[in-house]
Amino acid sequence: MTAGHPGEPGPPAPGHPGEGPPHPGHQGEPGTPRPGHPGEPGPPHAGHLVSARPEPGFPIRVDGRPVTAVPGQTIGAVLYANGIRSWRTTRAGRPRGLFCGIGVCFDCLVTVNGEASLRACRTEARPGDEVTTG
Amino acid sequence: MRHHDGPPADLAVVGAGPAGMAAAVEAARAGLAVVLVDSGARLGGQYYRHAPEGFHARRPGALHHGFRRFTRMAAALDASGAEVRLGRRVWAVEKVTGPGEDDLVAVHCLAGERDERRETVLARRLLIATGAHDRPLPFPGWDLPGVFTAGGAQALLKGDLVVAGRTVVVAGTGPFLLPVAAGLAAAGARVAGVFEANGRFGLAPAVLAHPGKLVEAAGYARRLAAHRVPYLGRHAVVAAHGGDELTHVTVARLGRDWTPGARRTIECDALAVGYGFVPQIELATQLGCATRGGGDGPAVVVDEGMRTSVPGVYAAGEPTGVGGAELAEVEGGIAGRALAADLGRDAGRAPGSARRRAALTAFAAAMTRAYPVRDGWQGWLLDDTLICRCEEVPYARIKEARALGATDARSLKLLARPGMGWCQGRMCGYAVARLAGEDPAPPRRPIAQPVRLGDLAGEPGPPDFAGPPEPAGRPDFAAGEDPR
Numbered sequence: 001m002t003a004g005h006p007g008e009p010g011p012p013a014p015g016h017p018g019e020g021p022p023h024p025g026h027q028g029e030p031g032t033p034r035p036g037h038p039g040e041p042g043p044p045h046a047g048h049l050v051s052a053r054p055e056p057g058f059p060i061r062v063d064g065r066p067v068t069a070v071p072g073q074t075i076g077a078v079l080y081a082n083g084i085r086s087w088r089t090t091r092a093g094r095p096r097g098l099f100c101g102i103g104v105c106f107d108c109l110v111t112v113n114g115e116a117s118l119r120a121c122r123t124e125a126r127p128g129d130e131v132t133t134g
Numbered sequence: 135m136r137h138h139d140g141p142p143a144d145l146a147v148v149g150a151g152p153a154g155m156a157a158a159v160e161a162a163r164a165g166l167a168v169v170l171v172d173s174g175a176r177l178g179g180q181y182y183r184h185a186p187e188g189f190h191a192r193r194p195g196a197l198h199h200g201f202r203r204f205t206r207m208a209a210a211l212d213a214s215g216a217e218v219r220l221g222r223r224v225w226a227v228e229k230v231t232g233p234g235e236d237d238l239v240a241v242h243c244l245a246g247e248r249d250e251r252r253e254t255v256l257a258r259r260l261l262i263a264t265g266a267h268d269r270p271l272p273f274p275g276w277d278l279p280g281v282f283t284a285g286g287a288q289a290l291l292k293g294d295l296v297v298a299g300r301t302v303v304v305a306g307t308g309p310f311l312l313p314v315a316a317g318l319a320a321a322g323a324r325v326a327g328v329f330e331a332n333g334r335f336g337l338a339p340a341v342l343a344h345p346g347k348l349v350e351a352a353g354y355a356r357r358l359a360a361h362r363v364p365y366l367g368r369h370a371v372v373a374a375h376g377g378d379e380l381t382h383v384t385v386a387r388l389g390r391d392w393t394p395g396a397r398r399t400i401e402c403d404a405l406a407v408g409y410g411f412v413p414q415i416e417l418a419t420q421l422g423c424a425t426r427g428g429g430d431g432p433a434v435v436v437d438e439g440m441r442t443s444v445p446g447v448y449a450a451g452e453p454t455g456v457g458g459a460e461l462a463e464v465e466g467g468i469a470g471r472a473l474a475a476d477l478g479r480d481a482g483r484a485p486g487s488a489r490r491r492a493a494l495t496a497f498a499a500a501m502t503r504a505y506p507v508r509d510g511w512q513g514w515l516l517d518d519t520l521i522c523r524c525e526e527v528p529y530a531r532i533k534e535a536r537a538l539g540a541t542d543a544r545s546l547k548l549l550a551r552p553g554m555g556w557c558q559g560r561m562c563g564y565a566v567a568r569l570a571g572e573d574p575a576p577p578r579r580p581i582a583q584p585v586r587l588g589d590l591a592g593e594p595g596p597p598d599f600a601g602p603p604e605p606a607g608r609p610d611f612a613a614g615e616d617p618r
């Protein structure tokens with residue numbers, strides 16, 4: 001919120017090779033259990049439709065759990081691809097996740113590196129991001 | 135003067151979808167200094183939303199109809215000399231007068247999703263090409279994770295290559311449901327059904343007169359049939375169920391006025407639901423541009439050169455009335471040429487574009503007539519159904535407010551506070567207006583985008599800036615629709 005927030009991450013550094021993230025080609029493949037959601041497979045991955053050859057993914061953490069992001073993906077998409085679909089709780093205690101997908105509804109808010117109230121559907125993941133939900 | 139860099143541009147274009155891109159290309163080719171801003175990370179707007187570079191898609195257009203038009207426009211834009219600034223959210227526009235200068239338009243942006251640096255573009259002319267967003271209707275459980283707007287499910291697929299669910303139900307009204315369902319099915323989701331609240335073939339007569347649309351519609355129908363996706367008319371999803379996430383939906387047969395009849399449940403982990411689109415016109419209303427009602431709700435009034443009622447301000451694409459990507463591109467081209475001519479440049483001619491605009495506008499009008507929203511949806515509501523998702527206002531509270539004498543949308547908002555949260559009434563505005571028995575009014579949003587207040591502290595705002603009411607419980611946001 002304020003300038004020069006200590007948690008401000010640096011510019012995206014593509015690749016992060018050697019850190020051993022799960023390969024992004026596996027992200028969201030049908031039947032593959034998500035790392036972040038034990039036992040619960042995520043939705044199918046549409047990369048095949050556009051003949052994607054995704055760059056090596058990079059790790060981010062969601063409430064401490066490591067998940068893999070493809071460079072350029074939004075945090076909301078990374079959560080979904082990893083089987084995490086419900087992540088915010090309203091004042092009345094209702095669960096929320098993505099709804100409009102285009103930055104209009106503000107249902108998908110997350111905290112990233114201490115910065116609160118960011119729209120997951122609009123915020124691109126950066127290597128090393130610490131996402132907290134609640 | 136505020137933060138701005140360099141001399142004023144000739145033209146600021148807000149929105150890099152088909153309308154904004156086409157206008158920027160035409161205007162820049164004619165010699166205007168053009169700055170094109172968009173909140174997205176990539177060109178194309180909602181229609182041409184596509185995956186980031188990181189995917190290295192070899193067939194990036196496989197999820198789109200007519201993606202080649204986009205790649206051609208992007209190349210033309212690149213060659214045109216227009217300056218493109220992506221990742222800029224415009225939160226206000228205002229007329230300013232510089233010393234010894236004509237009227238200019240100041241376009242106030244926030245650059246960056248995380249840090250929100252302030253940036254202002256000054257220009258002699260403004261084109262509003264801000265597109266539209268989905269128009270949802272409330273129903274029990276519509277706030278459960280797993281329920282998407284139709285455009286939202288589409289955005290996740292086209293923009294991030296993530297499929298909304300394994301088993302998806304698509305519902306709502308209008309031909310847009312078909313590409314959404316076809317895309318999800320092609321991507322590997324099981325589409326358990328497409329439920330059209332109106333008749334399935336309402337548009338048939340108009341489609342027959344437009345060979346291009348006929349081919350497109352036939353293509354979707356074929357793809358849905360290939361995936362054995364049932365497509366039913368006069369049906370709607372009237373409730374969504376689940377604990378933390380969606381597990382199933384209730385589908386009802388509808389009467390002609392959409393009164394729900396026989397019901398059944400369908401298991402699914404995602405629902406994509408949309409009842410048309412709402413033009414995003416708050417920048418135009420901030421400047422006082424005249425609007426008209428009817429059709430898909432308030433839209434900006436423009437003349438044959440896409441000029442609004444405010445001198446120097448133009449609009450193209452969905453803000454002038456929902457009409458789709460093809461019409462938006464035509465209107466953008468018309469606007470770009472008119473802008474160039476109005477600033478004394480020779481923009482060349484595009485014979486036939488006025489006629490194409492008229493034909494596509496007529497088609498859009500036929501579509502609105504064929505796929506209206508009928509008030510019977512109010513029969514889906516239960517007392518605890520949220521009308522406003524942000525402020526969590528249930529239907530019961532709307533009824534209370536009505537019983538207390540709030541008979542118009544404005545009084546409903548003051549009493550029950552729907553539409554006063556972060557989405558600024560974009561998600562519930564239509565429903566609240568209809569629950570008050572009104573047609574939706576043009577938006578009044580002194581801040582076009584919710585802004586984290588820290589980003590504006592100590593910064594000059596527009597002179598007429600009136601802080602909107604603070605949404606309860608979110609002291610760090612300035613949002614809400616001004617109920618006055």
Ligand code: FES
Pocket residue numbers: 097098099100101102103104105106107108109119120121122
């Ligand atoms: S899903 Fe609506 S703002 Fe992110």
